[in-house]
Amino acid sequence: MNSEKYKRFAFKKMNLRTKTLLIISLTALLLLAIVINSFFIDTSSITTNFPLRNMGPSLEHLFGTDWMGRDMFTRTMKGLGLSIQVGAFASIISTIIAVVLGLLSSMNKYIDLFVNWLIDLFSSIPHLLLIILISICLGGGAFGVIVGVGLTHWTSLARVLRAEIKQINTSEYVKLSKNLGKSKLWIARKHLLPLILTQIVIGTILIFPHAIMHEASVTFLGFGLSPHEPAIGVILSESMKYLATGSWWLAFFPGLSLLIIVLLFDLIGDNLQKILDPTNAHE
Amino acid sequence: MQEKLLEVSNISISFLQYSAGLRQSNLKVISDLTLDISSGEIVAVLGSSGSGKSLLAHSILGILPSNASLSGKMTYLGKDLNQKRKEKIRGDEIALIPQSVNYLDPLMKVSNQVIGECENEEDKKSKLLKQREIFEKYGLSKEVDDMYPFQLSGGMARRVLVSTALISNPKLVIADEPTPGLDEKSVEETLNHLRQMAQDNVGVLLITHDIDAALSVADKIAIFYAGYVIEIANVEDFSGNGENLIHPYTKALYNALPQTDFKLTTGHQPLHGELPPGCPYFERCDNPTEKCSNNLPILTEISDKKVRCYRANEFKNNNVAIKEESSDELHHTDEIGSFEELNYSEKLDYIEEKDSSKEAGV
Amino acid sequence: MKLQGENISFKYPSSKEYIIKDLNISLKSNEIKGIVGDSGCGKSTLCKILSGYNKSEGKITIDGIENNAKNKFNPIQLIFQHPELTMNPKWKMKDILFESWDVDSELIEEFGIQKSWLNRWPNELSGGELQRFSVLRALSPKTKFLICDEITTMLDAVTQVQIWDLVTKIAKDRNIGLLVVSHDKALVERICDDVIYFDEINQSNLKEL
Numbered sequence: 001m002n003s004e005k006y007k008r009f010a011f012k013k014m015n016l017r018t019k020t021l022l023i024i025s026l027t028a029l030l031l032l033a034i035v036i037n038s039f040f041i042d043t044s045s046i047t048t049n050f051p052l053r054n055m056g057p058s059l060e061h062l063f064g065t066d067w068m069g070r071d072m073f074t075r076t077m078k079g080l081g082l083s084i085q086v087g088a089f090a091s092i093i094s095t096i097i098a099v100v101l102g103l104l105s106s107m108n109k110y111i112d113l114f115v116n117w118l119i120d121l122f123s124s125i126p127h128l129l130l131i132i133l134i135s136i137c138l139g140g141g142a143f144g145v146i147v148g149v150g151l152t153h154w155t156s157l158a159r160v161l162r163a164e165i166k167q168i169n170t171s172e173y174v175k176l177s178k179n180l181g182k183s184k185l186w187i188a189r190k191h192l193l194p195l196i197l198t199q200i201v202i203g204t205i206l207i208f209p210h211a212i213m214h215e216a217s218v219t220f221l222g223f224g225l226s227p228h229e230p231a232i233g234v235i236l237s238e239s240m241k242y243l244a245t246g247s248w249w250l251a252f253f254p255g256l257s258l259l260i261i262v263l264l265f266d267l268i269g270d271n272l273q274k275i276l277d278p279t280n281a282h283e
Numbered sequence: 284m285q286e287k288l289l290e291v292s293n294i295s296i297s298f299l300q301y302s303a304g305l306r307q308s309n310l311k312v313i314s315d316l317t318l319d320i321s322s323g324e325i326v327a328v329l330g331s332s333g334s335g336k337s338l339l340a341h342s343i344l345g346i347l348p349s350n351a352s353l354s355g356k357m358t359y360l361g362k363d364l365n366q367k368r369k370e371k372i373r374g375d376e377i378a379l380i381p382q383s384v385n386y387l388d389p390l391m392k393v394s395n396q397v398i399g400e401c402e403n404e405e406d407k408k409s410k411l412l413k414q415r416e417i418f419e420k421y422g423l424s425k426e427v428d429d430m431y432p433f434q435l436s437g438g439m440a441r442r443v444l445v446s447t448a449l450i451s452n453p454k455l456v457i458a459d460e461p462t463p464g465l466d467e468k469s470v471e472e473t474l475n476h477l478r479q480m481a482q483d484n485v486g487v488l489l490i491t492h493d494i495d496a497a498l499s500v501a502d503k504i505a506i507f508y509a510g511y512v513i514e515i516a517n518v519e520d521f522s523g524n525g526e527n528l529i530h531p532y533t534k535a536l537y538n539a540l541p542q543t544d545f546k547l548t549t550g551h552q553p554l555h556g557e558l559p560p561g562c563p564y565f566e567r568c569d570n571p572t573e574k575c576s577n578n579l580p581i582l583t584e585i586s587d588k589k590v591r592c593y594r595a596n597e598f599k600n601n602n603v604a605i606k607e608e609s610s611d612e613l614h615h616t617d618e619i620g621s622f623e624e625l626n627y628s629e630k631l632d633y634i635e636e637k638d639s640s641k642e643a644g645v
Numbered sequence: 646m647k648l649q650g651e652n653i654s655f656k657y658p659s660s661k662e663y664i665i666k667d668l669n670i671s672l673k674s675n676e677i678k679g680i681v682g683d684s685g686c687g688k689s690t691l692c693k694i695l696s697g698y699n700k701s702e703g704k705i706t707i708d709g710i711e712n713n714a715k716n717k718f719n720p721i722q723l724i725f726q727h728p729e730l731t732m733n734p735k736w737k738m739k740d741i742l743f744e745s746w747d748v749d750s751e752l753i754e755e756f757g758i759q760k761s762w763l764n765r766w767p768n769e770l771s772g773g774e775l776q777r778f779s780v781l782r783a784l785s786p787k788t789k790f791l792i793c794d795e796i797t798t799m800l801d802a803v804t805q806v807q808i809w810d811l812v813t814k815i816a817k818d819r820n821i822g823l824l825v826v827s828h829d830k831a832l833v834e835r836i837c838d839d840v841i842y843f844d845e846i847n848q849s850n851l852k853e854l
Contacts, residue, residue: 181719334771465684466686467684539802540831541829541835545835547806554771
């Protein structure tokens with residue numbers, strides 16, 4: 001009886017890691033599909049087509065059409081693709097900054113103080129304000145938004161990495177390494193990096209949703225991507241004008257899609273953490 | 284009056300782990316462990332650190348992690364000890380003395396921690412009285428009641444932990460590695476607490492890697508090797524040249540003590556998950572039989588001891604003959620390091636000791 | 646060669662009391678010296694000071710030249726009580742071993758280290774096996790003095806003998822000065838030519854009296 005019970009138990013547990021991996025790969029696949037799809041979308045359905053304007057959702061036009069007769073589904077897909085790309089670039093920039101600053105802080109006391117000050121400085125200014133500022137300074141457009149979002153989202157990850165590195169640096173194996181005559185750079189590369197890799201990967205993915213949301217909000221406010229680009233922020237801000245006429249689908253579906261994408265990234269991040277975190281590695 | 288408190292028979296503990304990618308494998312950490320404790324008795328489980336002996340304590344208390352599986356049978360006072368019963372009697376009839384002060388809540392006054400949860404004011408009052416009584420017994424003054432853990436010295440903290448275990452009048456106390464990191468005085472004090480408990484007719488299970496501690500307080504010592512209990516010996520057997528010890532590993536262990544011979548035995552314990560099909564000590568044994576390589580010996584009773592070795596019967600039937608044989612082997616087999624390999628200062632003493640013991644043996 | 650610690654004094658920055666005061670100690674090549682003291686008396690701190698892990702007042706010299714081991718291999722190596730803390734959990738055993746020096750395979754075998762262990766992670770081996778690795782790691786050809794801080798306290802008696810047999814043998818072969826620090830008097834007396842008591846060389850208690 002005992003072994004039977006045990007087998008069932010084992011099967012259930014076996015599934016956890018498999019299930020987690022499945023969720024991660026499916027979600028990643030979906031996101032990738034959206035990005036790739038947005039490159040090859042047939043632009044004929046988003047050219048102006050007045051006879052079809054302001055139509056509600058139907059089988060032919062899943063998300064309805066707008067005031068110029070453009071298919072909202074296609075526009076949303078294109079917008080999401082763009083959002084994910086911007087998010088990807090921005091979070092990569094953020095991660096690089098966070099890792100470099102985190103490792104630098106382990107070099108000596110003064111650099112550490114400086115890094116700490118920088119983290120405090122950047123996290124004390126409201127994100128949105130800073131993104132708008134940087135974005136305008138760089139002339140707006142996709143480049144401005146990417147740099148703006150990238151330069152503002154590294155603080156939380158940098159803080160985590162700095163704490164982690166501080167702790168590793170007090171460990172006996174790092175002290176021993178120094179006693180064996182290894183340089184600080186060598187220790188950073190060989191000892192610290194493998195230990196903080198998990199944090200870096202999870203951190204990057206968890207920056208994604210923030211980056212996407214901020215990109216959309218900056219664009220919505222008119223400081224981000226230029227209006228002729230099919231970004232979600234642009235779609236949402238335009239649809240505001242038509243909401244009063246009852247065209248609810250113009251804002252509802254793109255907004256919902258954006259929310260789903262953000263949640264998907266969160267899902268990947270959480271599940272990755274489950275797999276990579278050593279405390280429940282064998283569950 | 285002695286009554287059998289806890290009987291553990293043939294329990295095995297294994298862990299389900301991811302071996303490569305998505306594949307999982309079962310890692311056996313404790314195999315076929317049999318042990319019993321009577322009231323007023325101190326039983327020590329002696330094993331090297333990291334050998335998984337603490338899991339025995341966890342399994343008795345029912346606090347194994349979720350990926351562990353337990354098989355075998357445990358009875359407490361003659362009745363089956365299942366998870367439900369464990370949860371009911373742990374902290375009550377069975378108490379744990381944990382390893383270190385870290386088990387105390389740093390933000391809670393000592394007296395409140397010792398009495399634990401109370402049903403009502405009356406209950407609390409009576410428990411506080413009891414706590415005072417126990418503290419008195421262990422020489423903790425009234426000021427200690429209102430202290431926080433960080434204000435306690437190492438020895439005091441140790442006494443608080445002991446008091447915590449005793450507040451519920453347990454019949455069985457499990458002490459998990461109570462001695463490491465303590466100075467000699469505190470070790471002696473801790474061991475005295477254990478002795479005192481045994482005098483009060485409490486059964487004590489001492490889990491330790493410190494053979495000195497085990498020898499000085501325990502009545503019986505269970506030797507843990509590669510997840511198996513290979514011998515349960517009486518403490519008196521650890522004397523002389525260890526001629527009353529049966530299992531070759533127990534002998535090697537005894538003779539390796541700096542107080543005895545400091546004798547070298549080569550080889551290492553097999554790793555978890557790399558256990559041989561036969562006797563776990565087969566590779567290091569100085570005189571294995573053919574049977575030993577493929578068949579696992581079971582723990583058999585010999586007079587009042589238990590041992591897991593096929594040669595144990597020889598010992599029983601022919602006690603003296605074995606003794607002679609083994610003292611001869613000391614000088615011939617390669618398994619045991621020769622004298623020349625030892626580079627220690629007291630070479631001369633060593634030779635003299637060995638010679639005299641050989642003569643005594645013959 | 647001669648390692649000398651002169652007038653070593655140590656206190657934690659937050660406290661006024663000295664744990665170690667005006668301590669003098671010397672260790673010659675090829676000498677096996679033992680220090681006996683209770684746990685918590687400051688033995689480990691002394692070990693860390695001598696091997697450069699902790700800073701202190703006073704001087705640590707080798708043949709009269711102050712030992713400064715910044716960015717080079719320290720000829721005074723320390724072996725810790727808990728080997729698992731001195732090993733990066735994300736490194737395999739071979740990386741841990743070869744971080745120090747190119748250990749030849751003969752020596753690995755002599756230490757009773759199985760080839761298969763080299764590809765294991767530190768959490769898969771027991772304390773005794775890990776301690777073999779940390780001893781071997783410390784025995785680089787550049788090591789002139791070796792300080793052993795309770796290195797077998799957590800191990801069983803059989804493994805204890807094995808480790809000390811190896812350490813003393815190699816120390817003799819290589820002319821290494823060995824400092825054995827332990828609370829176990831019987832053990833230290835077994836191994837060492839010369840045994841001193843920590844309380845006798847540490848002046849901090851005497852001053853108070």
